[in-house]
Amino acid sequence: AQKITQTQPGMFVQEKEAVTLDCTYDTSDQSYGLFWYKQPSSGEMIFLIYQGSYDEQNATEGRYSLNFQKARKSANLVISASQLGDSAMYFCAMGGFGNEKLTFGTGTRLTIIP
Amino acid sequence: NAGVMQNPRHLVRRRGQEARLRCSPMKGHSHVYWYRQLPEEGLKFMVYLQKENIIDESGMPKERFSAEFPKEGPSILRIQQVVRGDSAAYFCASSHDLYGYTFGSGTRLTVV
Numbered sequence: 001a002q003k004i005t006q007t008q009p010g011m012f013v014q015e016k017e018a019v020t021l022d023c024t025y026d027t028s029d030q031s032y033g034l035f036w037y038k039q040p041s042s043g044e045m046i047f048l049i050y051q052g053s054y055d056e057q058n059a060t061e062g063r064y065s066l067n068f069q070k071a072r073k074s075a076n077l078v079i080s081a082s083q084l085g086d087s088a089m090y091f092c093a094m095g096g097f098g099n100e101k102l103t104f105g106t107g108t109r110l111t112i113i114p
Numbered sequence: 115n116a117g118v119m120q121n122p123r124h125l126v127r128r129r130g131q132e133a134r135l136r137c138s139p140m141k142g143h144s145h146v147y148w149y150r151q152l153p154e155e156g157l158k159f160m161v162y163l164q165k166e167n168i169i170d171e172s173g174m175p176k177e178r179f180s181a182e183f184p185k186e187g188p189s190i191l192r193i194q195q196v197v198r199g200d201s202a203a204y205f206c207a208s209s210h211d212l213y214g215y216t217f218g219s220g221t222r223l224t225v226v
Contacts, residue, residue, distance in 0.1 A: 004156075035215070043203060045157070045217040091156055100209055101147055101170060104156035 002027045004092050006105035013082050014113050021077040021108050023092030031097045034075040036066065039089040051075060087112045116141070118208050120218035127225050133193040133200070135221045139208030146189045148181055151203040163189060196225045
């Protein structure tokens with residue numbers, strides 16, 4: 001079984017500052033993928049970034065980077081130079097290869113303050 | 115290349131009625147997943163289907179809920195005799211593997 005833990009229910013961050021959203025996971029799978037999704041108030045799920053368990057380098061996508069520490073089973077999302085449009089719910093998720101259903105965390109509500 | 119299409123976007127049903135939610139996967143994707151999101155919670159897996167087959171339904175409630183992905187046409191999530199607790203956002207995703215996972219915009223079901 002897979003489990004995702006997001007311990008920050010809500011965060012307030014000043015605009016232009018960097019923010020780190022925490023995510024720890026637990027799995028017995030050898031190969032797996034880690035995802036971050038953004039859910040704005042409009043409700044859709046927006047894919048942000050993906051990290052494979054065997055990827056040696058941390059994933060980056062524009063202002064998003066994933067701080068992957070396999071031994072600690074953590075996959076924190078880092079958003080650089082935060083913007084007002086970053087205000088949303090953020091979900092960490094993981095999936096295993098072969099049956100790719102995703103397990104989601106409970107999310108972190110990020111609010112960017114002008 | 116259209117994304118994952120879900121309809122309707124919003125659905126209101128009275129208690130006891132049936133709800134039918136539709137999902138057309140991305141072109142080339144043969145795997146479909148349904149998830150439910152209760153208010154202020156994360157998404158919870160319900161069912162994983164491939165064409166004409168249910169692969170994993172471990173997240174489906176035992177009664178009133180069913181899903182299909184026929185050879186032709188969209189995947190359907192069917193909820194019979196809806197109750198207030200079924201009110202939620204239902205998301206469909208499609209993929210050809212773990213890398214190509216794409217979500218639809220969801221259907222917001224409200225049971226009154």
